[in-house]
Amino acid sequence: MKLSAPIYHLKRKAKRLSREQGIPLHDALDRIATTEGFSAWSLLAAKAAATTPAIRLFPQVQPGDLVLVGARPGQGKTLMSLELAVEAMKSGHRAAFFSLEYTEKDVLDRLRAIGVEPVQFDKLFEVDCSDAISADHVVKQMATAPRGTVVVIDYLQLLDQRRENPDLTVQVRALKSFARDKGLIVIFISQIDRSYDPMVKPCPDISDVRLPNPLDLKLFDKTCFINNSEIEFRAAS
Known part of the structure; x- marks a missing residue:
């Protein structure tokens, strides 16, 4: 599965989401991962690392x-x-x-x-x-x-x-x-x-x-x- 943007852009998006909604960063990261088709950020990051x-x-x-x-x-x-x-x-x-x-x-x-x-x-x-x-x-x-x-x-x-x-x-x-x-x-x-x-x-x-x-x-x-x-x-x- 191809990500919609480089992982550093997705992480920046998660940081912005965390600030705007007042939620922990790890929750924001998981939300972004979900939009990319992964159940957790750790899975998305592992996938990205395998194709870097x-x-x-x-x-x-x-x-x-x-x-x-x-x-x-x-x-x-x-x-x-x-x-x-x-x-x-x-x-x-x-x-x-x-x-x-x-x-x-x-x-x-x-x-x-x-x-x-x-x-x-x-x-x-x-x-x-x-x-x-x-x-x-x-x-x-x-x-x-x-x-x-x-x-x-x-x-x-x-x-x-x-x-x-x-x-x-x-x-x-x-x-x-x-x-x-x-x-x-x-x-x-x-x-x-x-x-x-x-x-x-x-x-x-x-x-x-x-x-x-x-x-x-x-x-x-x-x-x-x-x-x-x-x-x-x-x-x-």
Whole structure:
């Protein structure tokens, strides 16, 4: 059964329903699931997880790759990155999520939103929401990570907000070298510039990445851009 909208849109709809009708979110989620033909949200999320585009995309990334996942807010870039991490863990690899945006609870809630109970991957998944996240911090924390580990960084533009951190280009180059040396897959979640107009092109591209500070985007090996149901995944030129 095909969903009427991407799962992140349905979840947003449930949150709005919860606010408008003053009901618990889990009840609102189940109501939305019913309209999609499922008796409970957990069943809908499990179905969505089984058919996620990440299943198709993950085999196209290789150890040592730097991957950029970009979208405007609310389009599912965080969920896509988590889905790629889940695909890695399904095959027995580790995954780590470094976030300067979310709390650990937020991250685990987003896993549940895509039908994944964190306990499934208790020994394979770690979340780091330290304020000190930078390339050096990631390298230190992942120093013993085995080949094939997926590292998600949320998000690119926040890496150099702290004055004491090196320039963004320096940090990305360091992580690229580290990923290749260790055989890790590093996924950067990225903001898209507000000038992007979906009426002009259905999906953003590398030219739409928001860059408050200079960065050579050729450092990325693969890109994944999302807008509504459109997903464009390609090797960076």
